[in-house]
Ligand SMILES: Nc1ncnc2c1ncn2[C@@H]1O[C@H](COP(=O)(O)OP(=O)(O)OP(=O)(O)O)[C@@H](O)[C@H]1O
């Protein structure tokens with residue numbers, strides 16, 4: 001079992017849940033994300049959003065042989081993989097060779113190509129039968145897109161990727177420190193789940209914490225958890241003391 005995988009969870013595939021196998025997380029959300037759900041992972045810079053998202057895919061590939069696609073609008077594949085390997089020792093070689101992890105790299109979007117880009121992602125999900133998709137990030141994708149176009153694209157995600165293909169989608173939303181609203185407004189409304197990662201200062205130290213704001217159809221924790229980022233493990237969660 002890879003070292004970044006929770007040993008308290010059982011292995012194998014569960015028909016109704018997409019487990020993350022991230023230590024301390026699945027138990028917060030009733031065992032895993034409901035399959036075919038649209039999850040928004042919103043959070044401050046440097047809180048571990050991309051780490052969480054890539055572990056969701058790497059663990060799905062290692063534990064359930066599920067294909068995962070990482071659609072990156074922010075970071076180049078080569079640099080992303082190098083940094084994640086260096087920080088946490090993740091092994092990308094096997095899933096990339098097997099095709100259970102696929103990286104799609106895009107540059108920030110001009111409004112007229114957003115639609116084509118999305119069609120490309122849909123096509124790849126269909127071709128590979130991917131069961132997990134990460135979009136990093138919606139802000140970069142929607143940088144100059146009108147609310148009407150955003151709504152149309154989210155409908156494509158919901159219908160063609162999630163409903164028709166049974167894919168579970170994690171879309172990352174970058175949140176500026178000090179801003180109270182989470183995203184553009186429509187994404188949280190259409191999402192089945194909303195997980196928020198925050199950074200805050202305690203004494204002289206930056207700390208990170210996470211909370212599950214909503215997860216339709218599941219009983220989930222309503223408490224903040226500490227986010228831990230460890231070399232050789234990646235992200236994990238721990239109940240935050242009162
Ligand atoms: N081995 C490690 N131990 C502790 N912290 C680490 C380690 N490796 C990376 N980090 C921290 O993890 C954070 C980056 O994680 P990640 O890229 O997943 O966050 P993010 O929320 O996606 O950030 P961004 O806003 O830049 O997209 C950085 O703040 C970095 O300092």
Ligand SMILES: [Mg+2]
Nearest residue numbers: 049050051136
């Ligand atoms: Mg990131």
